[in-house]
Amino acid sequence: MFPLIRGWTDVQRSPKANLRLGLVLSFVAGATNAGGFLAVGSYTSHMTGIVSSVTDDLVLGRVSLALAGVVCLMAFVAGAMCTAIMVNWGLRQRLRSSYSLPLLLESVALLVFGLFGAAIAAWSQLFVPVTVVLLCFIMGLQNAVITKISKAEIRTTHITGLVTDIGIELGKWVYINRLQEPTPVRANRERLRIHVSLVLGFILGGLAGALGFKYLGYVTTLPLAVLLWLLGLRPLLDDWRQRAA
Secondary structure: OHHHHOOOOOOOOOHHHHHHHHHHHHHHHHHHHHHHHHHHOOOOOOHHHHHHHHHHHHHOOOHHHHHHHHHHHHHHHHHHHHHHHHHHHHHHOOOOOOOHHHHHHHHHHHHHHHHHHHHHOOOHHHHHHHHHHHHHHHHHHHHHHHHHHOOOOOOOOOOHHHHHHHHHHHHHHHOOOOOOOOOOOOOOHHHHHHHHHHHHHHHHHHHHHHHHHHHOHHHHHHHHHHHHHHHHHHHHHHHHHHHHO
């Protein structure tokens, strides 16, 4: 299996590798987001909605809910910060696994989320808030990985920006150019294909996550964690062999 995914998380990037990794991470984000909603009743990648809820709660005097939203926002930011720190440290050390490190951390966090699942039913008042914060951290961690790898061309944990870009390219596609226009409007079909693919990956992940959590429970986090682990392991082994040589 390693030859099939070799280079997907390596520091030497290509547009094809970025798209492949983006599709996988979109699937993981969709599955985690859907599973998280079934587990705790909250979508954890939607920072726009969380910030809007914070402002509403403040106006309505629900200070505790507003503070909870702020904590979720801070967890998302902390996840993105962890990615930036780990990647920049890895690049300074000239590690091939610089982009793999956050994915390996995410795989561990997903396993922790799965372990929390067993405790949610028994101690929901304690573990539901902790789980929501953990999921926000995971979403920030992952979104920062693909954003940094692709130089902000690809994002995987929220769809609003992708759907907006799809609408822009579709608008260019149906736009009727006049003959005398010096710079005719042309849709970027490659960008359109990429964004549609990422949205479909998120949708498929959401379906898989919802079905998995509904019928199998928190064990659904295991294949997601293993998938991330496999993606990140090869560059890590390359670094280990190079330093051992």
